[in-house]
Amino acid sequence: MISKVFVTLTLAALALAAPAAEDAFEKRAGPAQVITRCTVPNTAALTFDDGPYIYGKDVVDTLDKNGAKGTFFYNGMNYDCIYDQNPAATVKYAYDHGHQVASHTWAHKHLNSLTFDQVHDEMWRVEQALLRITGAYPAFMRPPYGEYNANVLKVAGQRNQSAVIWDLDSGDSTGSSVAQQKAQYDAVVSRHPSTVLSLEHEVYETTAHQTLQYAITKLKGAGYRLVTVAECVGKQPYQSVSAPQSRTSDWHC
Numbered sequence: 225m226i227s228k229v230f231v232t233l234t235l236a237a238l239a240l241a242a243p244a245a246e247d248a249f250e251k252r253a254g255p256a257q258v259i260t261r262c263t264v265p266n267t268a269a270l271t272f273d274d275g276p277y278i279y280g281k282d283v284v285d286t287l288d289k290n291g292a293k294g295t296f297f298y299n300g301m302n303y304d305c306i307y308d309q310n311p312a313a314t315v316k317y318a319y320d321h322g323h324q325v326a327s328h329t330w331a332h333k334h335l336n337s338l339t340f341d342q343v344h345d346e347m348w349r350v351e352q353a354l355l356r357i358t359g360a361y362p363a364f365m366r367p368p369y370g371e372y373n374a375n376v377l378k379v380a381g382q383r384n385q386s387a388v389i390w391d392l393d394s395g396d397s398t399g400s401s402v403a404q405q406k407a408q409y410d411a412v413v414s415r416h417p418s419t420v421l422s423l424e425h426e427v428y429e430t431t432a433h434q435t436l437q438y439a440i441t442k443l444k445g446a447g448y449r450l451v452t453v454a455e456c457v458g459k460q461p462y463q464s465v466s467a468p469q470s471r472t473s474d475w476h477c
């Protein structure tokens with residue numbers, strides 16, 4: 225009770241004394257925005273979860289070859305450790321080629337079962353890794369399994385992250401065959417919504433080498449612009465951008 229009264233009084237004081245400070249406080253402390261769809265008409269955002277892994281570079285090359293941009297929601301420690309030489313190089317490669325790098329949290333845990341401090345820890349570790357490797361501080365995260373609760377959104381809000389879900393699941397992580405995945409893109413193209421925010425995973429060979437080119441061809445053929453999540457909602461991808469850091473002994477999982 226005491227702290228709630230204190231916060232209320234503090235907010236009231238800020239509102240009277242300094243509207244700008246109140247805005248900053250609310251930005252920091254309010255729950256994260258949840259993005260479930262793109263808002264810029266005629267955009268499609270392809271998103272790739274669970275990397276960095278061995279097919280990530282091929283995914284970037286396929287996007288590049290087609291003049292498309294993608295968004296990578298990286299874990300710190302999932303299929304690979306983000307700090308190992310090749311995974312770190314894959315993250316840097318995606319970033320350097322103009323794709324959006326974002327957080328999928330550290331170890332792909334079910335965030336709803338974690339405490340406030342544990343959620344901060346899962347988010348902070350991978351934000352730090354992305355900052356070290358690319359120099360950019362991400363502004364977007366995707367909770368593993370798309371699972372979030374008030375606690376998760378509170379922490380994400382404090383970390384100035386938007387939480388990103390999707391409105392088209394390719395089914396690559398839930399056992400769909402390549403034919404079934406392709407059928408998802410056929411269906412969305414014939415439905416032709418204003419925008420598409422799709423879920424893929426860069427950790428499957430079939431996603432990287434079979435479904436992706438099909439999805440790009442279909443979506444581009446239907447007139448969509450293939451852009452990053454940040455671009456499809458008209459926001460900045462990063463909280464800040466600086467030079468990448470040099471590897472130190474602290475870069476380990």
Ligand SMILES: *[C@@H]1O[C@H](CO)[C@@H](O)[C@H](O)[C@H]1NC(C)=O
Pocket residue numbers: 363384459460461462463464
């Ligand atoms: C929060 O993130 C936005 C980009 O989404 C950035 O412009 C802003 O400076 C960030 N705020 C803080 C306090 O870091």
Ligand SMILES: [Zn+2]
Pocket residue numbers: 273274328332368369
């Ligand atoms: Zn995932």
